[in-house]
Amino acid sequence: MTELYYDAAPNATRVVPPLHGPRQYPTNKPAQVYLFGTCVVDLFFPEAGMDAIHLLEREGIAVNYPQGQSCCGQPAYTSGYTEQARQVAKAQLALFEQDWPVVVPSGSCAGMFREHYPALFEADPALLRQAQALAARTYELAEFLLHVCKVELSDTGAPVKVALHTSCSARREMNTHLHGRALLAQLGNVERVDHSHESECCGFGGTFSVRLPDIAGAMVQDKTRQLIETGAHQVISADCGCLLNINGALEKQQAALRGQHLASFLWQRTGGAR
Amino acid sequence: MNTQARIPAVELPSDFRSRAHQALGDAQLRGNFRKAMDSLMAKRASAFADADEREQLRALGNAIRARALSKLPQLLEQLETNLTRQGVQVHWAETVEQANAIVLNIAQAHQAKRVVKGKSMVSEEMEMNDFLAARGLECLEADMGEFIVQLDHEKPSHIIVPAIHKNARQVAALFQQRLAVEYTEDVDQLIQIGRRVLRQKFFEADIGVSGVNFAVAETGTLLLVENEGNGRMVTSVPKVHIAVTGIEKVVENLRDVVPLLSLLTRSALGIPITTYVNMISSPRKPHEQDGPEEVHLVLLDNGRSQAFADGELRQTLNCIRCGACMNHCPVYTRVGGHTYGEVYPGPIGKIITPHLVGLAKVPDHPSASSLCGACGEVCPVKIPIPALLRRLREENVKAPDTPHPVMRGQGSKYSRKERLLWNAWARLNSSPALYRAFLRLATRLRGLTPGNVGPWSQNHSAPKPAPRSLHERAREHFATRGNRP
Amino acid sequence: MSARDNILAKLRHSLQGTTPLADHYDEALVTEPWTYATSERLARLKTLMEAVHTEVHVTQAATWPALLTELLAQRSISSLLVAPGSEHGQQLAAYLGEGPSLQLKAYDRPVEQWKQELFDNTPASLTSTLGAIAATGSLVLWPTREEPRLMSLVPPLHVALLKASQVYDNFYSVQRQQGWASGMPTNALLISGPSKTADIEQVLAYGAHGPKDLIVLIVEDQ
Numbered sequence: 001m002t003e004l005y006y007d008a009a010p011n012a013t014r015v016v017p018p019l020h021g022p023r024q025y026p027t028n029k030p031a032q033v034y035l036f037g038t039c040v041v042d043l044f045f046p047e048a049g050m051d052a053i054h055l056l057e058r059e060g061i062a063v064n065y066p067q068g069q070s071c072c073g074q075p076a077y078t079s080g081y082t083e084q085a086r087q088v089a090k091a092q093l094a095l096f097e098q099d100w101p102v103v104v105p106s107g108s109c110a111g112m113f114r115e116h117y118p119a120l121f122e123a124d125p126a127l128l129r130q131a132q133a134l135a136a137r138t139y140e141l142a143e144f145l146l147h148v149c150k151v152e153l154s155d156t157g158a159p160v161k162v163a164l165h166t167s168c169s170a171r172r173e174m175n176t177h178l179h180g181r182a183l184l185a186q187l188g189n190v191e192r193v194d195h196s197h198e199s200e201c202c203g204f205g206g207t208f209s210v211r212l213p214d215i216a217g218a219m220v221q222d223k224t225r226q227l228i229e230t231g232a233h234q235v236i237s238a239d240c241g242c243l244l245n246i247n248g249a250l251e252k253q254q255a256a257l258r259g260q261h262l263a264s265f266l267w268q269r270t271g272g273a274r
Numbered sequence: 275m276n277t278q279a280r281i282p283a284v285e286l287p288s289d290f291r292s293r294a295h296q297a298l299g300d301a302q303l304r305g306n307f308r309k310a311m312d313s314l315m316a317k318r319a320s321a322f323a324d325a326d327e328r329e330q331l332r333a334l335g336n337a338i339r340a341r342a343l344s345k346l347p348q349l350l351e352q353l354e355t356n357l358t359r360q361g362v363q364v365h366w367a368e369t370v371e372q373a374n375a376i377v378l379n380i381a382q383a384h385q386a387k388r389v390v391k392g393k394s395m396v397s398e399e400m401e402m403n404d405f406l407a408a409r410g411l412e413c414l415e416a417d418m419g420e421f422i423v424q425l426d427h428e429k430p431s432h433i434i435v436p437a438i439h440k441n442a443r444q445v446a447a448l449f450q451q452r453l454a455v456e457y458t459e460d461v462d463q464l465i466q467i468g469r470r471v472l473r474q475k476f477f478e479a480d481i482g483v484s485g486v487n488f489a490v491a492e493t494g495t496l497l498l499v500e501n502e503g504n505g506r507m508v509t510s511v512p513k514v515h516i517a518v519t520g521i522e523k524v525v526e527n528l529r530d531v532v533p534l535l536s537l538l539t540r541s542a543l544g545i546p547i548t549t550y551v552n553m554i555s556s557p558r559k560p561h562e563q564d565g566p567e568e569v570h571l572v573l574l575d576n577g578r579s580q581a582f583a584d585g586e587l588r589q590t591l592n593c594i595r596c597g598a599c600m601n602h603c604p605v606y607t608r609v610g611g612h613t614y615g616e617v618y619p620g621p622i623g624k625i626i627t628p629h630l631v632g633l634a635k636v637p638d639h640p641s642a643s644s645l646c647g648a649c650g651e652v653c654p655v656k657i658p659i660p661a662l663l664r665r666l667r668e669e670n671v672k673a674p675d676t677p678h679p680v681m682r683g684q685g686s687k688y689s690r691k692e693r694l695l696w697n698a699w700a701r702l703n704s705s706p707a708l709y710r711a712f713l714r715l716a717t718r719l720r721g722l723t724p725g726n727v728g729p730w731s732q733n734h735s736a737p738k739p740a741p742r743s744l745h746e747r748a749r750e751h752f753a754t755r756g757n758r759p
Numbered sequence: 760m761s762a763r764d765n766i767l768a769k770l771r772h773s774l775q776g777t778t779p780l781a782d783h784y785d786e787a788l789v790t791e792p793w794t795y796a797t798s799e800r801l802a803r804l805k806t807l808m809e810a811v812h813t814e815v816h817v818t819q820a821a822t823w824p825a826l827l828t829e830l831l832a833q834r835s836i837s838s839l840l841v842a843p844g845s846e847h848g849q850q851l852a853a854y855l856g857e858g859p860s861l862q863l864k865a866y867d868r869p870v871e872q873w874k875q876e877l878f879d880n881t882p883a884s885l886t887s888t889l890g891a892i893a894a895t896g897s898l899v900l901w902p903t904r905e906e907p908r909l910m911s912l913v914p915p916l917h918v919a920l921l922k923a924s925q926v927y928d929n930f931y932s933v934q935r936q937q938g939w940a941s942g943m944p945t946n947a948l949l950i951s952g953p954s955k956t957a958d959i960e961q962v963l964a965y966g967a968h969g970p971k972d973l974i975v976l977i978v979e980d981q
Contacts, residue, residue, distance in 0.1 A: 205644025
């Protein structure tokens with residue numbers, strides 16, 4: 001499944017398996033999907049979650065939002081609290097009973113489902129099967145719109161210049177930068193500008209940004225400066241962790257620039273009402 | 275010489291966070307690193323123009339290293355047998371103390387006074403220069419970068435380009451003061467000064483010390499790569515050559531070297547090959563006119579067998595020391611190599627050092643990463659560095675008395691309070707009713723969000739929860755219209 | 760127990776219950792992208808070597824001594840370290856005849872007996888090669904009693920003779936065709952240009968510790 005974790009005896013020498021080829025997407029749009037909103041969207045960017053729902057519904061898809069959902073478990077997992085992460089992951093695993101795709105409006109959380117859940121449940125065959133099945137039908141929102149819905153967006157907005165920031169884990173685990181770029185490219189009046197060191201981390205890294213605020217701060221200062229230098233009117237990102245970081249820093253610097261979630265931007269540009 | 279100050283005088287604080295803080299405030303240092311890392315990244319990218327070839331080669335590199343590790347004891351014995359038959363004396367050391375004692379014994383047997391050393395990270399682990407100096411032996415670095423660093427009583431800040439933290443002006447001032455030469459910032463002239471000084475040292479040295487890039491079991495061959503020629507000098511001019519290396523550096527056969535060598539030089543410096551690939555299989559044979567009369571190999575463990583004991587952590591030992599992980603690391607680029615305070619900086623340093631010195635000595639290393647994954651993406655032998663960092667974090671927060679510790683210093687970041695907080699977090703996030711109550715509270719009390727939320731506020735304004743959570747808004751949305759599209 | 764026994768015992772213990780991984784070496788991957796048509800092979804070698812400041816001349820079996828003499832004269836070099844018993848050494852000596860223009864020196868005693876002169880008073884050397892590698896722009900040298908290892912390292916100018924017919928595609932094919940795995944010499948070398956360093960501010964400087972100049976004479980066979 002993933003090149004980071006694979007089935008091996010505890011003391012066996014590990015080999016990284018060959019790259020997984022390009023992802024195979026379903027040929028038909030599904031009738032129903034689950035939306036996993038993520039905890040950051042839930043509390044800080046709920047409009048991004050709602051706009052994701054709107055975008056999916058406009059595609060003729062019924063969206064199911066399990067009210068039992070909370071967090072994917074990533075903060076504990078990356079902090080080394082694996083047991084605690086597993087406990088939370090197990091609760092999420094139980095939410096998606098039907099075989100519908102699970103759409104996540106945040107790259108790193110989708111990556112947690114896809115790349116790390118199977119490893120968390122390695123020791124429990126029943127849960128492992130469930131985790132593998134969930135991983136196989138989890139999509140990051142932009143990826144889902146582009147490759148499963150095959151959306152054709154028509155831009156109704158005024159000309160605007162935007163910069164795209166992609167979360168590192170999402171980009172590396174799921175190629176989300178390509179999906180975001182492809183969607184923005186469909187918008188005729190939107191000019192996407194590259195920024196210097198675009199592929200470099202914004203410095204969020206979950207608890208990293210509070211554990212080592214000096215280093216994380218230097219990273220986000222460079223990132224925001226590079227974004228401002230593009231002259232973009234807006235920053236777009238499909239990851240709310242990064243947005244929390246970038247927007248928080250821009251606000252502290254009293255800069256005019258702000259970041260917006262890709263879902264909200266797409267919805268607004270294509271005639272969606274707020 | 276030891277009493278002289280550094281140019282410019284910099285005292286490094288004793289802990290990682292303070293060193294990072296100091297480095298981040300040093301505009302010149304940050305500029306030097308940013309410029310150098312950008313250039314090294316661009317060079318690597320241009321050396322791997324074909325992404326398919328690169329990815330296949332990385333997979334092969336990974337498989338070769340994994341295969342070697344999967345039969346490491348046999349390969350080490352085969353290497354020893356072949357080298358011994360060819361006249362090379364093989365020594366084993368579990369600790370740096372043992373390794374230094376071996377080197378000292380050899381030196382004393384030859385009444386050696388002067389040692390000249392090619393670039394070797396293992397000799398840095400041993401702190402061989404200081405060890406030998408304390409016993410009256412001069413031990414001089416011959417790699418230009420290492421020479422500069424040694425002149426200024428510093429440690430290397432990068433495993434491939436040791437003096438990358440200095441610019442030409444700083445080197446010029448250093449040479450003027452220490453070597454009593456005329457001040458020049460011309461890099462060609464500076465290198466010629468180094469050449470002159472070191473040529474005399476090669477000429478005089480009793481012993482040459484080097485590292486090893488690949489030790490080939492099949493033929494009993496020590497392979498060294500370098501651009502300057504210092505590695506060839508130290509392994510050919512003095513009467514005695516001592517190679518020091520880690521026990522993981524062995525590969526099964528000569529053909530395994532072909533892809534590894536290509537991965538190494540392209541990843542490290544973006545070049546198809548180094549100027550010299552120097553393969554040594556025996557001391558000077560009768561009737562040969564030059565080369566050392568004695569060749570010794572010191573195989574050092576120094577914590578490597580601890581990493582080896584765990585199938586996941588064992589991947590740390592795939593490393594071929596190219597430095598690409600640090601070149602691409604946003605943290606390393608900003609804080610520089612000295613901040614890490616240990617021999618191996620950057621991402622590889624963060625995963626290897628805990629085995630060499632114990633987790634307790636480097637408690638912040640595993641945490642000092644955003645897990646952005648750049649290191650894992652470029653590693654030529656596909657070490658899953660972010661996954662290993664996460665694993666080390668797990669070991670780091672385990673209760674120190676957890677049975678069957680996998681590493682020395684386990685639990686150095688253990689905090690009962692923090693564990694209880696994560697337990698509470700887990701409970702909150704695995705109980706829907708509790709979680710929703712929390713959402714309700716957080717959104718309703720958003721007006722009370724403090725303006726200062728600890729370390730986050732250092733760089734950010736405080737985040738304010740939305741007036742209503744997605745949970746609430748989605749429930750309303752679907753309650754009024756069902757989930758029909 | 761000795762350090763050796765302790766280390767090996769620890770490693771063995773860690774591998775208990777596992778089997779060594781099989782060898783799935785990908786020969787095509789290290790050869791196919793690095794294989795050249797006969798017409799391209801020399802050109803690639805030349806391009807790569809020149810890119811790292813090597814001076815490359817294509818010459819003929821009968822005329823290289825004249826070219827060499829001219830190149831040395833241009834640099835005002837009046838002595839050359841060369842193996843007198845070798846075929847090329849004899850050819851060069853015969854070409855020079857009794858003329859005083861170039862003094863030939865031999866590395867015919869242990870280095871200890873003439874180290875000072877080698878280091879201080881030997882401006883150039885001429886050595887043969889076992890071939891070259893087009894993929895990386897490298898010369899292959901196995902130093903011998905007649906052409907010892909310091910001969911291609913200490914003199915500031917190293918001139919290497921390369922037979923055009925001995926340019927191989929890649930390192931793998933050199934190892935295979937020359938049977939390296941069946942036994943390695945005291946010292947084997949790949950040399951890809953004059954000595955260099957970029958240790959100061961990444962500025963490339965040539966002539967770090969080894970030769971400042973490398974000249975390759977590619978000798979076309981009849």
